[in-house]
Amino acid sequence: MEKTSSNNRLVVDPITRIEGHLRIEAEMDGNTIKQAFSSGTSVRGIELILQGRDPRDAWAFAQRICGVCTLVHGMASVRAVEDAIRKAWRSNAKLGVAIGKPSMTSMPKGPMQHGKKGHRQSRTPIGVLSEAEMAIPQNAQLIRNIMIATQYVHDHVMHFYHLHALDWVDVVSALDADPTRTAALAGQLSDYPRSSPGYFKDMKQKVKTLVESGQLGIFSNAYWGHPGYKLPPEVNLMALAHYLDALTWQRDVVKVHTIFGGKNPHPNFVVGGVPSPINLNASTGINTRRLVQLQDAITQMKSFVDQVYYPDIVAIAGYYKEWGTRGEGLGNFLTYGDLPMTSMDDPGSFLFPRGAILGRDLSKVHDVDLDDPSEIQEFVSSSWYRYSGGNTSGLHPFNGQTTLEYTGPKPPYKHLNTGAEYSWLKSPRWKGHAMEVGPLARVLMMYAKKDAAAQDIVNRSLSILDLEPSALFSTLGRTLARAVETKIVVNQLQSWYDQLLDNIAKGDTDTFNPLYFDPTNWPIKGQGVGVMEAPRGALGHWLVMQNGKIENYQCVVPTTWNAGPRDPNSQAGAYEAALQDKHTLHDPDQPLEILRTLHSFDPCLACAVHVMDETGEERLRLKVR
Amino acid sequence: MALPTLNKQLQASGISRRTFLKFCATTASLLALPQSAVADLATALGNARRPSVIWLPFQECTGCTEAILRSHAPTLESLIFDHISLDYQHTIMAAAGEQAEDARRAAMKAHKGQYLLLVDGSVPMGNPGYSTISGMSNVDMLRESAKDAAGIIAIGTCASFGGIPKANPNPTGAVAVSDIITDKPIVNISGCPPLPIAITAVLVHYLTFKRFPDLDALQRPLAFFGETIHDRCYRRPFFEQRKFAKSFDDEGAKNGWCLFELGCKGPETFNACATVKWNQGTSFPIESGHPCLGCSEPDFWDKGSFYQALGPWERYKSKPGKGAQKHAGKNS
Numbered sequence: 022m023e024k025t026s027s028n029n030r031l032v033v034d035p036i037t038r039i040e041g042h043l044r045i046e047a048e049m050d051g052n053t054i055k056q057a058f059s060s061g062t063s064v065r066g067i068e069l070i071l072q073g074r075d076p077r078d079a080w081a082f083a084q085r086i087c088g089v090c091t092l093v094h095g096m097a098s099v100r101a102v103e104d105a106i107r108k109a110w111r112s113n114a115k116l117g118v119a120i121g122k123p124s125m126t127s128m129p130k131g132p133m134q135h136g137k138k139g140h141r142q143s144r145t146p147i148g149v150l151s152e153a154e155m156a157i158p159q160n161a162q163l164i165r166n167i168m169i170a171t172q173y174v175h176d177h178v179m180h181f182y183h184l185h186a187l188d189w190v191d192v193v194s195a196l197d198a199d200p201t202r203t204a205a206l207a208g209q210l211s212d213y214p215r216s217s218p219g220y221f222k223d224m225k226q227k228v229k230t231l232v233e234s235g236q237l238g239i240f241s242n243a244y245w246g247h248p249g250y251k252l253p254p255e256v257n258l259m260a261l262a263h264y265l266d267a268l269t270w271q272r273d274v275v276k277v278h279t280i281f282g283g284k285n286p287h288p289n290f291v292v293g294g295v296p297s298p299i300n301l302n303a304s305t306g307i308n309t310r311r312l313v314q315l316q317d318a319i320t321q322m323k324s325f326v327d328q329v330y331y332p333d334i335v336a337i338a339g340y341y342k343e344w345g346t347r348g349e350g351l352g353n354f355l356t357y358g359d360l361p362m363t364s365m366d367d368p369g370s371f372l373f374p375r376g377a378i379l380g381r382d383l384s385k386v387h388d389v390d391l392d393d394p395s396e397i398q399e400f401v402s403s404s405w406y407r408y409s410g411g412n413t414s415g416l417h418p419f420n421g422q423t424t425l426e427y428t429g430p431k432p433p434y435k436h437l438n439t440g441a442e443y444s445w446l447k448s449p450r451w452k453g454h455a456m457e458v459g460p461l462a463r464v465l466m467m468y469a470k471k472d473a474a475a476q477d478i479v480n481r482s483l484s485i486l487d488l489e490p491s492a493l494f495s496t497l498g499r500t501l502a503r504a505v506e507t508k509i510v511v512n513q514l515q516s517w518y519d520q521l522l523d524n525i526a527k528g529d530t531d532t533f534n535p536l537y538f539d540p541t542n543w544p545i546k547g548q549g550v551g552v553m554e555a556p557r558g559a560l561g562h563w564l565v566m567q568n569g570k571i572e573n574y575q576c577v578v579p580t581t582w583n584a585g586p587r588d589p590n591s592q593a594g595a596y597e598a599a600l601q602d603k604h605t606l607h608d609p610d611q612p613l614e615i616l617r618t619l620h621s622f623d624p625c626l627a628c629a630v631h632v633m634d635e636t637g638e639e640r641l642r643l644k645v646r
Numbered sequence: 647m648a649l650p651t652l653n654k655q656l657q658a659s660g661i662s663r664r665t666f667l668k669f670c671a672t673t674a675s676l677l678a679l680p681q682s683a684v685a686d687l688a689t690a691l692g693n694a695r696r697p698s699v700i701w702l703p704f705q706e707c708t709g710c711t712e713a714i715l716r717s718h719a720p721t722l723e724s725l726i727f728d729h730i731s732l733d734y735q736h737t738i739m740a741a742a743g744e745q746a747e748d749a750r751r752a753a754m755k756a757h758k759g760q761y762l763l764l765v766d767g768s769v770p771m772g773n774p775g776y777s778t779i780s781g782m783s784n785v786d787m788l789r790e791s792a793k794d795a796a797g798i799i800a801i802g803t804c805a806s807f808g809g810i811p812k813a814n815p816n817p818t819g820a821v822a823v824s825d826i827i828t829d830k831p832i833v834n835i836s837g838c839p840p841l842p843i844a845i846t847a848v849l850v851h852y853l854t855f856k857r858f859p860d861l862d863a864l865q866r867p868l869a870f871f872g873e874t875i876h877d878r879c880y881r882r883p884f885f886e887q888r889k890f891a892k893s894f895d896d897e898g899a900k901n902g903w904c905l906f907e908l909g910c911k912g913p914e915t916f917n918a919c920a921t922v923k924w925n926q927g928t929s930f931p932i933e934s935g936h937p938c939l940g941c942s943e944p945d946f947w948d949k950g951s952f953y954q955a956l957g958p959w960e961r962y963k964s965k966p967g968k969g970a971q972k973h974a975g976k977n978s
Binding site: 038040041069082184187279281289300303 | 696698703704705706707708709710711712713715716717718721722723726727730731732733735736737738739740741742743744745746747748749752770773774775776777778779780781782783784786809810811813814815817818820838839893894895899900901902919924925926928929930931932933934935936939941947951952953
C-alpha cells in the first residue's frame with residue numbers, strides 16, 4: 022500500500038507475476054532510481070525440516086521449495102545424494118577397502134533382484150566398485166535430461182507470455198487492432214498455422230467482451246495506456262492471442278513429466294535412477310504408447326518455440342531496443358553447468374558449460390570449484406539470520422549455519438530498515454564477487470566457449486534486431502537470452518529422445534542402479550553436491566549425511582544469487598544493481614520500468630529463501646520484536 | 647442464494663442511476679472505448695454476474711497455482727474470461743504493488759459478503775515478520791480478507807493442514823487456514839499440489855449450486871476424497887495376489903506389480919489420482935512407477951520414510967475400503 026512517502030522512497034510490494042514474495046524499495050532522485058533494495062519477505066525453513074530425514078526422501082522435501090521450476094530441486098537433491106555416496110565409494114576404491122556392513126537387515130525382503138544386476142546385491146559388503154558399477158544408467162541420464170529440457174521449454178515460454186509479456190503488451194490497445202492486418206503480420210513472422218484473420222477476430226472479440234464486462238479480473242488496475250507501451254495494436258493482439266495459446270500448449274507438453282514422474286507439478290524422482298521402468302511389452306510404465314506421446318510432446322515443443330515464442334520475442338524486442346542499454350547490473354556471470362551427455366562427473370560433456378565471467382570479459386572464462394571453501398560463500402550481514410562467528414564473514418555451504426533472527430520492523434510496516442537487515446535472502450558470493458546467474462549467464466558462457474550453435478543463434482538474433490553484442494548486457498538481453506537458450510535446448514531434446522530409442526532397440530532398458538538405494542552401501546559419513554542449471558540459473562544443493570540420516574542440507578539457489586541483498590562490502594545484488602542502471606520512471610505511481618527489469622530475471626522467491634544450520638538444537642533462537 | 651446484480655446493490659447503497667452512468671462514461675474513456683459503449687458497459691456492469699474471487703498466497707511454492715494452470719476441464723482461461731472475476735492473484739495479475747493491493751480492497755468492498763476467498767500456503771504464527779505482503783503479516787491479511795468473504799477454499803495441503811512448513815520441527819510455527827478462521831465455511835482441497843480438476847470442480851459447483859459440495863471429516867469434497875488411492879488403484883489385483891515390486895526396475899516393477907513394499911501410501915491416502923489421473927488423464931504416480939507419497943493427508947511429511955512399507959500386507963488385505971469407512975457418516 023505504502024508507495025511513495027518521505028525521503029523519496031518508492032516501495033513496490035507485492036511484485037506480482039513472479040514466484041513468491043518479493044519487495045522492492047528504492048531511493049529516488051526525482052524519477053530516477055538512485056539506490057534499490059531487494060527483499061524476500063517470506064520464510065519457511067525447508068532445510069531445517071530436511072535434517073534428520075532419510076536421504077532418499079530428501080528430493081520430495083526439496084522439490085517443494087518451488088512448484089514453478091517444479092523439478093529442479095528434486096533433481097539437484099537426487100544428484101547431491103548420489104554424489105555423496107559415489108564420492109565415498111571412490112575414496113574407498115582408492116584405499117582398496119570395501120564399503121558397507123555385512124548385514125541383511127535392511128536389504129529388500131523376498132526374492133533378490135531379477136535380471137542382470139542381481140549379482141551386485143548378493144555381495145555383502147559390496148566391495149570395491151568399478152566406475153561402470155557406480156554409473157547411473159544411461160537411460161536414466163537421458164530421461165533426466167529430457168525432463169530437465171522439458172522444464173526449460175515449458176518454464177521459459179510460460180515466463181514470457183504469462184509473467185513477462187504484460188510489461189510490454191498493452192491488453193486494452195489490442196481492441197484497436199485490425200484482425201486481417203494482424204494475420205498478415207503474424208504470417209510474415211512465421212508459418213504458425215493458426216495465424217488467420219478469423220482467429221485474431223475471435224481473439225479480439227474475447228478481449229472486447231472481457232473489457233466491456235467492466236470486470237477486468239487479472240487485467241484490472243494495470244498500467245494500460247502508459248506511454249512506455251510501444252507496440253502497435255496488431256502486435257498487442259497477436260501477443261495476447263499467443264498468451265492464450267501458450268496456456269493450452271503448456272498443458273499438453275508438460276505430459277512428458279507425467280509420463281516419467283506421474284504428475285506435474287511435482288513429478289517423482291528416485292535416488293539411483295528414475296522410477297519409471299521400460300517394458301515395451303507391458304501395459305504400464307514406458308511402453309510404445311508412452312514413447313509415441315513423448316515424441317508428440319517434443320514435436321509440439323519445437324513447433325511452438327520455432328513458430329511462436331522465438332519470433333514473438335524478436336518481433337517485440339524490435340520495438341523496445343532502448344531496453345538493450347539499461348538494466349545490466351553486475352556484469353559478472355556464473356554457471357554450474359548441466360545437461361550431461363555422459364554423467365554429472367564429466368562437466369566437459371555438459372550442454373551448458375560451467376564457469377565464471379567477470380566484468381563483461383568474455384575472453385576469459387574462470388574455473389569454478391564447488392567444493393573449495395574459499396569460492397562460494399554466503400553472507401548474512403543484510404539478512405534476518407545470525408552467524409555464530411559474526412555476520413561479517415561468509416561461510417561455504419558445507420559449513421553453513423543459520424539462526425533465524427527477524428530484526429525487521431513489526432508488521433504492518435511502511436518501510437524496511439535498508440541500512441541494516443532487510444531480507445530473508447542471504448547474499449551468495451563467488452570469490453567475493455556478486456554474480457548474476459540465469460539464461461544470460463549460460464548464453465554468454467556458451468558464447469565465450471565458442472559453442473557454434475549458440476554463437477550462430479545469438480549472432481543471427483542480434484543481426485535481425487540490428488543490435489551490437491553489448492546489448493546483451495541489459496534487460497532486453499536477458500529476455501532475448503532466455504529465448505535463445507530455449508531454441509538450443511529444444512533442438513537437443515529430440516536427440517536425447519532418439520538416443521533413448523536406440524538404447525531400447527539394442528535391448529538396454531536399465532533405468533535404475535539399486536546400489537545407491539540400499540543404505541547398507543552408504544558411508545557412515547559422507548558429503549556431496551548436487552548441481553544443476555535451473556531455468557533461473559545455477560542451483561546447488563550441498564548435503565552432509567551421517568549414519569543414514571541427513572545431518573546438514575543447504576541450497577544456494579539462482580534467485581538467491583540474483584535477488585540477494587547487499588553484502589558486508591556494500592556490494593549490491595544483481596536485481597539491485599540492475600535497477601540502479603539507468604532506470605528513470607515515467608510515473609513512479611506506475612512502476613512499469615521496475616517490473617520490466619525484475620521480470621527479465623524471472624524471480625523465484627520461494628526458491629531463494631531458505632534456512633540452514635549445521636547441527637543442533639540452538640538454531641532457532643528467535644528474536645521477536 | 648442468487649447473487650444480487652450491481653444494479654440492485656447500487657439501489658441498496660443509495661447510488662443514483664445518474665451517478666452510475668457517469669462512472670460508466672469515465673470508465674469507457676479510461677479504456678479508450680467509444681461513447682457508444684457507455685450504454686453497453688452500463689448494462690453489462692449492472693448485470694455483472696462473474697463472481698469475484700480473491701486468491702491469497704502465503705507460505706507457498708506456487709505449485710498450487712501451477713496446478714490450476716494445468717486444469718483442462720474447465721480451463722483456467724475459460725474460468726477467468728467467462729465464469730469468475732479473478733481480482734487478486736499474484737502469479738498472473740497484471741498490476742503490482744499499490745495497484746495490486748487496491749484491486750484486492752476494491753473487490754472486497756464491491757463484493758462484500760459475496761466474494762470467494764482462495765488461499766494457498768500455510769500461515770506462520772511464530773513471528774509476523776516470517777511472511778509479509780505489502781508490509782502486512784499473512785495472518786492479518788487472512789483475517790482482513792476473510793471477514794467479508796462468502797466462503798473460503800484452502801488450496802493444497804499447506805493451506806488445508808499446514809503442509810511442508812509445518813513438518814517437524816515446524817521452524818516458523820506454520821498453521822492451516824482453518825486454525826485461524828473459524829466462522830466461515832471452509833473447503834479443504836488438499837494435495838501437494840491438489841488435482842487441478844478438484845479445484846475447478848469445487849469452484850464450478852459453487853458457481854452452479856451456490857453452495858459448497860458435501861465434505862468429509864477433514865472438510866474435503868467427498869467427490870474427490872471419498873475413497874483411497876488404493877480403493878481405485880489399477881494395480882490392486884496384484885496387491886491381492888501378493889505380487890510386489892521389490893525394487894525399482896526389477897521384474898515386478900517392469901510388469902506393473904503393486905508398489906506396497908516400496909512404501910506406497912495409497913491405502914491410507916484419500917484422493918482421486920487413480921481415477922481422474924494427472925495432466926488430462928495422462929498418468930499418476932503409481933502408473934509411472936513411483937509409490938504414492940500420501941500428499942493429500944495431514945502431516946504426511948512426518949509419517950516415516952516414503953519408501954518404508956505401511957505395515958503387514960494382512961492389515962490392508964483384511965480391510966479393503968478401510969479408508970472409505972473411516973470417514974463415512976462424518977460428513978460436515
